[in-house]
Amino acid sequence: MPKQLLTDLLLQNQLTCSFAFQQITLENAHLRLNPQTASVGFIYRHVAETMNLFGYFLGMPSEVTNTTMGHTDEGQGNDVEASRALLQKGFDMLQNCINSTPEEAWNDPIDTPFFGTVSRVRIFSHVLFHNAHHAGQIALTLSKGA
Numbered sequence: 001m002p003k004q005l006l007t008d009l010l011l012q013n014q015l016t017c018s019f020a021f022q023q024i025t026l027e028n029a030h031l032r033l034n035p036q037t038a039s040v041g042f043i044y045r046h047v048a049e050t051m052n053l054f055g056y057f058l059g060m061p062s063e064v065t066n067t068t069m070g071h072t073d074e075g076q077g078n079d080v081e082a083s084r085a086l087l088q089k090g091f092d093m094l095q096n097c098i099n100s101t102p103e104e105a106w107n108d109p110i111d112t113p114f115f116g117t118v119s120r121v122r123i124f125s126h127v128l129f130h131n132a133h134h135a136g137q138i139a140l141t142l143s144k145g146a
Contacts, residue, residue: 013128017135031145041077051090
């Protein structure tokens with residue numbers, strides 16, 4: 001897998017998601033699409049945590065603690081700046097992964113509890129899809145949430 005292709009995919013993901021992520025503030029982090037959904041801040045925190053935690057499968061283990069995956073929104077996303085820093089750490093980790101992984105290793109099989117055995121590039125692409133999916137949820141909530 002050419003490193004420039006992966007870098008371009010990562011940069012595009014950052015840009016696309018930034019349109020929603022940059023709108024998140026302390027004032028709107030509490031917004032929810034409806035009372036049963038997670039808040040903008042929680043979803044944002046979830047994206048940041050998950051990106052870092054998926055580094056484990058890419059050979060980049062993280063000390064980040066999971067507070068969102070499988071958890072209920074209890075204000076974990078209230079510290080927007082901490083989530084923003086964690087998100088940047090995740091993007092930096094992914095770029096480091098691109099830079100340090102030999103091209104032939106992107107096809108190596110990785111065992112996961114979520115998808116079974118898949119290639120490293122599939123895990124990488126899942127992280128980008130996950131980011132974009134939740135950026136869409138955030139954008140919708142910011143425009144329609146209460």
